[in-house]
Amino acid sequence: MNSKFDATLDKVQARRNSTARSDALFERALKVMPGGSTRATIFFAPHPPYADHGTGARVVDVDGNALLDFTNNFFSAIHGHANPAILRAIAETAARGVSFGLPTETEVLLAEHICARSPAFEAIRFANSGSEAVLTAIKAARAATGRPAIAKIEGAYHGSYDHVEVSLDSRPGTWGEAAPAGTKYARGTPDAVLADTVVVPFNDATACVRLLEANADRLAGVLFDPLPSRVGLIPATPEFTAALRETTRRLGILLIVDEIVCFRLSHGGAHPLWALDPDLVTLGKIIGGGLPIGAVAGKRAVMDMFDVRPGKAPVPHGGTFTANPVTMAAGLASLEQLDRAAYDRLNALGERLRGRIAAAIAASGVPAQVTGMGSLFRVHPHARPIADYRSCYPSDAEKALLARLHPWLLEAGFLVTPNISGALSTPMTEADVDALAEALGEGLRWVARRAAA
Numbered sequence: 426m427n428s429k430f431d432a433t434l435d436k437v438q439a440r441r442n443s444t445a446r447s448d449a450l451f452e453r454a455l456k457v458m459p460g461g462s463t464r465a466t467i468f469f470a471p472h473p474p475y476a477d478h479g480t481g482a483r484v485v486d487v488d489g490n491a492l493l494d495f496t497n498n499f500f501s502a503i504h505g506h507a508n509p510a511i512l513r514a515i516a517e518t519a520a521r522g523v524s525f526g527l528p529t530e531t532e533v534l535l536a537e538h539i540c541a542r543s544p545a546f547e548a549i550r551f552a553n554s555g556s557e558a559v560l561t562a563i564k565a566a567r568a569a570t571g572r573p574a575i576a577k578i579e580g581a582y583h584g585s586y587d588h589v590e591v592s593l594d595s596r597p598g599t600w601g602e603a604a605p606a607g608t609k610y611a612r613g614t615p616d617a618v619l620a621d622t623v624v625v626p627f628n629d630a631t632a633c634v635r636l637l638e639a640n641a642d643r644l645a646g647v648l649f650d651p652l653p654s655r656v657g658l659i660p661a662t663p664e665f666t667a668a669l670r671e672t673t674r675r676l677g678i679l680l681i682v683d684e685i686v687c688f689r690l691s692h693g694g695a696h697p698l699w700a701l702d703p704d705l706v707t708l709g710k711i712i713g714g715g716l717p718i719g720a721v722a723g724k725r726a727v728m729d730m731f732d733v734r735p736g737k738a739p740v741p742h743g744g745t746f747t748a749n750p751v752t753m754a755a756g757l758a759s760l761e762q763l764d765r766a767a768y769d770r771l772n773a774l775g776e777r778l779r780g781r782i783a784a785a786i787a788a789s790g791v792p793a794q795v796t797g798m799g800s801l802f803r804v805h806p807h808a809r810p811i812a813d814y815r816s817c818y819p820s821d822a823e824k825a826l827l828a829r830l831h832p833w834l835l836e837a838g839f840l841v842t843p844n845i846s847g848a849l850s851t852p853m854t855e856a857d858v859d860a861l862a863e864a865l866g867e868g869l870r871w872v873a874r875r876a877a878a
Contacts, residue, residue: 443488443489443490444474444488444490445488446475446486446487446488447472447473447474447475447486447487447488448472450475450487451471451472451475466499467499469831469832469843474486474487474488474490474492474835475487477489478506478507479494479505479506479507480505480506480507481505481506481507481850481852482494482505482506482850482852482853482854482857483505483506484506484840490838491838492835492838492839492840493838493839493840493857493860493861494506494840494850495839495840495841495847495848495849495861496840496841496842496847496848497847497848497849497850498715499710499842500686500689500710500711500801500847500848501709501710501711501713501715502715502850503689503710503711503759503763503771503800503848503850503851504714504715504759504762504850504851504852505850505851505852505853508714508715508758508759508762510758510761510762511714511715511755511758511759513758514714514754514755514757514758515714515716515751515754515755515758517754518531518750518751518753518754518755519751521750522750523749523750523751524745524746524749524750524751525750528748529748529750529753531750531753531754531757532551532748532750532753534753534757535551535712535753535756535757535760536549536551538757538760538761539708539712539720539722539760540722542692542693542694543693543694543696543697543706543722545696545702545703545706545722545723545724546706546722546723547722547723547724547725547728548722548723548725548728548729549720549721549722549728550720550721550722550728550731550742551718551719551720551747551748551753552718552719552720552721552742552744552747553717553718553719553744553746553747554584554709554717554718554719555584555685555707555708555709555710555719556583556584556585556586556719557584557719557744558584558685558707558708558709558719558720558721559583559584559586559589559648559681559683559685559707559719560584560586561719561721561740561742562646562648562681562705562707562721562723563575563586563588563589563645563646563648563681564730564740564742565705565721565727565728565730565731565740566645566646566679566681566704566705566727567645567646568730568739568740569645569679569726569727569730570644570645570646570677570678570679571645572642572643572644572645572678573621573643573645574620574621574622574623574640574643574644574645575588575589575621575622575623575644575645575646575647575648576622576623576624576625576636576637576640576644576646576647576648576678577589577591577592577622577623577624577625577647577648577649578624578625578626578627578648578649578650578653578656578814579592579595579600579605579624579625579626579627579656579813579814579815580592580593580594580595580627580653580655580656580813580814580815580818581593581627581648581650581653581655581656581683581814582650582653582654582655583648583650583683583685583707584685587611587614587615587618588618588621588622589622589648590609590610590611590614591607591608591609591610591614591618591619591622591624592605592606592607592608592610592622592624593610593655594608594610595608595624595814596818597815597818600815604624604626604632604636605624605625605626606624607619607620607622607623607624621643623636623637623640623644625637625647626813626814626815627653627656627661627665627812627813627814628659628661628662628665628812628813629665629813630662630664630665630667630668630669633665633668633669633672634668634672637672637673637676637678638672638676641676641677641678644676644678645678645679646673646678646679646680646681646704646705647669647673647678647679647680647681648681648683649661649669649680649681649682649683650682650683650684650686650687651666651682651687651695651696651698651699651701652686652687652690652695652798652801654686654801654803654846655814656813656814656817657796657803657805657811657813657814657816657817658796658797658798658801658802658803658846659796659811659812659817660699660798661699663699663700666699666700666701667700670701670702679704679705679727680701680703680704680705681703681704681705681706681707682695682696682701682703682705682706682707683706683707684696684706684707684708685707685708685709685710685719686710686801686848687798687799687801688708688710688711688712689710689711689771689799689800689801689848690768690772690798690799690800690801691768691772691799692763692764692765692768694706694708703723704723704724704727705721705722705723705724705727705728706721706722706723707719707720707721708720708721708722711759711760711763712756712759712760713752713755713756713759714752714754714755714756714757714758714759714760715755715759716751716752716755716756717746717752718752718756762851763851767851768799770851771799771800771849771851772799772800774800774849774853774855774858775797775798775799775800775801775802775849777855777858777859778802778849778858778861778862779795779796779797779802781858781859781862781863782795782802782804782861782862782865783795784862785862785863785865785866785869786804786865786866786869788866789866789869789870789873790870790873791826791869791870791872791873792806792807792808793805793806793807793808793869794807794808794811796811797846800848800849801846801847801848801849802846802847802848803844803845803846803847804830804845804846804865805817805819805823806819806823806824806826806827806830807819807820807823826872826876827843827844827845828843829872829875830845830865830868830869830872831843831845833864833867833868833871833872834861834864834865834868837864837867837868838864839860839861839864841861845865
């Protein structure tokens with residue numbers, strides 16, 4: 426066993442013995458919150474550490490353990506924690522009032538900035554979360570087409586609206602054969618939700634077109650993420666995206682591109698990278714500077730569904746905290762720092778990380794692979810080719826490997842999601858990404874040794 430591996434083992438053991446305050450907080454939380462948490466997405470057994478503060482690329486928990494943060498609040502904190510420009514914008518704006526029953530100039534400034542980034546953004550409408558943005562976009566599609574149903578990719582995550590949760594976690598025993606079967610995610614979901622949600626496979630243009638044509642008379646829109654995290658974080662093929670756009674346009678179905686995560690791929694977002702001309706785009710996460718936000722942007726003819734002037738507004742949309750000035754100012758401060766040079770640097774760092782992880786996996790001898798694009802990455806506990814949700818779906822043994830690897834990384838000082846995915850932030854350095862790759866390789870060797878013991 427080499428000295429670096431021994432040092433990591435010592436670090437892991439030390440962290441295991443330093444969780445007393447987080448343990449106590451979790452016990453208190455169990456008394457007032459079901460399961461001790463308000464966010465299902467952040468939970469992992471026995472419980473996550475409790476954050477105390479964060480600076481740059483690192484977060485420190487209440488027990489004083491520092492973590493190099495690759496979750497970045499589920500890919501939203503693209504400038505890491507406590508970014509000075511964002512903090513300054515928040516403080517200066519909050520001093521004038523945190524919310525009003527009136528619009529503010531900051532709302533106009535952020536809207537202008539985002540719309541200037543892509544010709545596809547002819548108009549924009551703000552919301553309070555990515556889930557709300559998706560729900561709102563679907564309402565607009567229904568109003569514009571007069572049709573009730575939507576289509577979505579099997580396994581893709583688009584937030585907490587009932588219709589977009591369909592087939593979010595379908596499994597081999599339930600996912601169907603000839604065509605993806607619509608399955609319920611939350612107990613109690615009405616059967617009518619399944620009836621009005623068409624599930625299509627990812628990266629299978631022939632099957633996708635066939636399903637869209639068969640349901641054309643009732644489909645309002647197709648919700649599409651070109652780099653869906655839960656479908657393996659692999660890119661849509663050019664053939665698939667071209668067929669999707671041609672078919673939706675031919676059948677009068679709106680194409681809604683979900684860029685809530687993948688807007689971080691380039692200055693203009695994800696759709697230019699796939700040469701897509703979307704009808705609507707949903708946004709969130711990085712456009713809020715770390716505060717809650719969502720948005721729908723797109724073609725003027727569709728966005729006019731939200732026109733609030735008298736005699737218009739077929740789609741009413743409000744929200745007590747929508748476009749509040751503090752979030753608008755934080756979002757503007759975030760995006761102003763994300764010029765093309767910042768994207769180039771971040772994407773190059775992501776390319777370096779994925780290359781180093783691939784090398785570490787090869788050296789470990791454990792069957793695994795890394796996927797991703799730009800500043801996003803995901804590690805899979807198998808080496809088979811990945812084309813869609815089904816081919817990336819892990820077996821029970823592979824899930825067990827992830828369940829051992831995640832705490833190893835946490836205890837070694839790295840915060841990633843439980844499925845070993847993550848996103849980079851602008852404060853990160855080459856040394857940071859190299860350290861994660863090395864720890865991943867060590868973790869895989871440790872897991873393999875335990876499995877063999």
